[in-house]
Amino acid sequence: MSKDFLLEIGLEEMPAKYITASVKQLQERIEKWLAENDLEYKATEVYSSPRRLSVIVKALAEKQADRVEESKGPAKKIAKDADGNWSKAAQGFARGQGVDPETLEFREINGVEYIYLTKEVKGAATIDLLPEMRQIITSMTFPVSMHWADYDMKYIRPIKWLIALFGDSVIPFEITNVSTSNETRGHRFLGGSALVASPADYEETLLSQFVVADATKRKAAIVSQIKEIEGMQNWTIPIDEDLLEEVTNLVEYPTVLHGTFDEAYLKLPEEVLVTTMKEHQRYFPVVDEAGNLRPYFITVRNGNHEHLETVAKGNEKVLRARLSDGDFFYQEDLKITIDEAVAKLGNIVFHEKLGTLTEKMIRVKKVALIIAEQLQMTEAQKVKIARAADIYKFDLVTNLVGEFPELQGIMGEKYALLQGEDAEVATAIREHYMPTSADGELPQSDIGALLAVADKLETLTGFFCVNIVPTGSADPFSLRRSALGIMRIIQAKNWDIRLLSVLADTIDIERAEGLNTIPSEEVFEQVELFLQNRLRAILSDQQIRHDIIDAVVSAGSNIVPELIERAELLNKNRDAEWFRPTMEALARVVNISKKHQGDVTIDPALFENESEQQLFDAVQKLKQDYPTLVIVDRLRAFAALRTAIDAYFDNTLVMSDDEAVRNNRLALLFELASFIKEFAQIEEINVK
Structure with missing residues (x-):
């Protein structure tokens, strides 16, 4: 037997942008609760409006299914004494299970007898479990919450009415002095209160009160x-x-x-x-x-x-x-020139610890020109980058952007074109804000993309320099979005920027400006980790396996597109027949090479078998070819080495008693491991 169940949370008008996510959260929490309580149902349906979050569970079973539970107790030698009487341990086990010790039986497992109890557990009635909906409601979380009256609970908006209806039976509970019933409320002006006879009548009842609930x-x-x-x-x-x-x-x-x-x-x-x-x-x-x-x-x-x-x-x-x-x-x-607007930026504080907008723009210009130099941009491009960096925030002091903040950058481009600025400079003014969300549109022009990266990297580094960093879910200056934007832009442009080198230079620029609350080394480590975590998020969104992400990101790289390509390549080949034995061979090389110490030059005269010479020759060829190999060919080169590596370990005792021979062998493995570790921390990859 089954019945439909309706839960409706009636509220004051909620912010529209949070309603869809909130009702989905309610649905997911209810479905999780149903699974945890082994309650069968056909489906869940969601309903929402500015004043309600509702879920109907269709064909919900009236009780849990009866089940058989088995419990393992102490071993027989502990459960009974020498006279065959039940020990305190056995009696305690029986008492905990609510049974008489005489009902216990023994079962042999791997040659040892243990107490085993098999008992039938009757399923609980659903109507007795449903009051737990109260905890589901009160445990919900929202981007914005509020207190009301003198209640301690915070919620998206004050709760005004509650419906918890199983069939035609009201499930009793109370939240903030609001008790459950089967009474809903219709449109604030066109409708009124109405009784819901059963969950099946919910939509029609609300429609009669001028509410389209779906x-x-x-x-x-x-x-x-x-x-x-x-x-x-x-x-x-x-x-x-x-x-x-x-x-x-x-x-x-x-x-x-x-x-x-x-x-x-x-x-x-x-x-x-x-x-x-x-x-x-x-x-x-x-x-x-x-x-x-x-x-x-x-x-x-x-x-x-x-x-x-x-x-x-x-x-x-x-x-x-x-x-x-x-x-x-x-x-x-239109009466204000760009130069007049830029002059006003010196009076606007970007942040009390980071100076004015003028000071920020000066720092960003330096970072942008460093990136331009790395990308080997032309002198003409550098002139445009410098001009864009000199003026790119000017529209923040315009009247229109002051009234419509959504137009920042957009009006900057418009006004710049009207005043005769170069089209690429004007476009960069608009594009430097991109992306404005985690998956937002990216800048298309090279100058706009470069300015966006420079601006975001300087913002990120500046805040870290003065020890203002995101904590948990709190990120008031959207630093996570800035870091993600940096990575997405570099990936999309396929730029071979040595990002960590630029980061070090950016920290030096911040230091020169007096932003030095914490040591440079600490800032570098924190920002590097912060950027790596955003890169992990990008790779995770691409459905790349987490152990492969760890292996590649841990290896580190100044060049983001190359790192992403390595992760994609490893993930693509993870199920190939050659993948597992190759990764195991490479991981063995890396692990043993960790015992290498000092700067020992490899001496072929100390080789004692053909396998050593073959591996040495293969490593020297890899060393010669590696700088010119594209990513996919580097992985192929490692795969081709597997036979030589396996033969080497089959025929060679690395940890020889002869110190010179041992160090020579470790040096060879260390040289090979240096290439492997640059590609990925292979030992992080799970091939079991």
């Missing part, structure tokens, strides 16, 4: 209504998926409508109009067939179709005010 259906309704207006008006309405997701989580009963704005505002940069509509008003812009903006917008009302004309006029009024402000700020910004 977010997928709400989203589909919004898209359908947009498409309907698009057809009726002969418009093109691009649907931004992120905006659609946010709007879906802002409304409970969606009704799509359209409005207009003064065509004169189309003279503003498109980004100003789009940002105003999307970011500030949550409107969908309208474009023509060529993709040019038209003076219309689409918005979604949290309500029905009544008085839509009045609602549209209200939205038009708000947008008109925002666009009027944008136009004023834009016109004012």
Whole structure:
């Protein structure tokens, strides 16, 4: 027998961007609890809106399945004394299992008899277990939480009502003085309270109170209504998926409508109009067939179709005010030269321990030119890099960016072009912020990518120099994102930057500026590890096995694309027939070579068998060819060495009693190991 179970957490309006992740978390926690309690069910369904997080468990078993448990106790020689009486150990075991000692039996395992108890355990009734939903609710975590009233608990928003319904039975528990019931609440203005007779009635009950509980259906309704207006008006309405997701989580009963704005505002940069509509008003812009903006917008009302004309006029009024402000700020910004804006940056503190934006830009310029030198960029490119580094933050003091921070970089490019700056310099001003998220768009131009790396590396190093580092989940200055961005850009550009060398130079630059709270060596080690961890994340996202990641990252490399290629190559070949014996042979070389001490020159005259000479010849050829070999050929070269390595160990006692012979053999292995360890810490790879 089974019944559906409904859990609804009723809340004050939640931030839209956290709703989808929160209801998914609730679903995952419930599914984990069901598995831990051996409760069978058919499926789980999620529902959400600005005021609720809900999960329905379909066909949930009414009780746990009965099961047989076996418990192993002490050995027979401990369980009974010389007279055959039960010992205290056996009696304690029986007491712990809740049985009489006489019910115990013995079972032989590997020639030794042990107490064994087999007992049937009746499954618990589901209705008696479901009050544990309280712990599931209270244990949830959120990016933002709040206290309310005088309760100690923090939650995404105050809890206003709770439903816990198994079939038609309410599961009793209480959180912050709110008790469970079968009463839900509908749309704040159009609906009211309603009783849910059973989980199967949940969606229909809420719909009668003007709530579309299924977010997928709400989203589909919004898209359908947009498409309907698009057809009726002969418009093109691009649907931004992120905006659609946010709007879906802002409304409970969606009704799509359209409005207009003064065509004169189309003279503003498109980004100003789009940002105003999307970011500030949550409107969908309208474009023509060529993709040019038209003076219309689409918005979604949290309500029905009544008085839509009045609602549209209200939205038009708000947008008109925002666009009027944008136009004023834009016109004012056109009166300011770039040099005047740059001069103002000296009055803006980047961070109290890191100086002003002007001071930061000076440091970034030095780092950027070091990277440009490594990449052997032309003198013309270096001139553009220097100019970009001199001005790339200037738009932060403009009126428009002050009002619309989302436009930083974007307006910098616009204003730079209007004032005659080189197109590559202008593009770099926009691109240096990229990527703006873990998987965000990367800069495309070389100068923009270089400036982005320099800016992020200087930021990262600067904060570490003054001992401001991320701890746990706290990363207020987004240093993890900066480090990840550095790695992603270098990988995408396939740049052979000696990153650790640049890091050392960057630390010297910071030191020259007086940023020296902690020693340089410590900063270097911390930032190197920090960058390595971000690289581990990139490799992990590529489904590369963790032991291979450890082996390659631990080997270290100044050159990020090469390191990534090594990891990908090892991961690709991990199931090949030759892989395991090759890795075992190479690991044996590395492990024994650790006994080598001093600088012993290899003397072929001390070789005592043909295998030594063959391995020596193979190592010398590897030494000669290695610098010109691409990564895949280096791995092939190691694989080709396996036969010589195996023959060497089969015929040679490395740890000879003769000290000269022993040191000579260790020196040979040490020389080979130096190439192996540069490729990867082979001993880290699991080939069992």
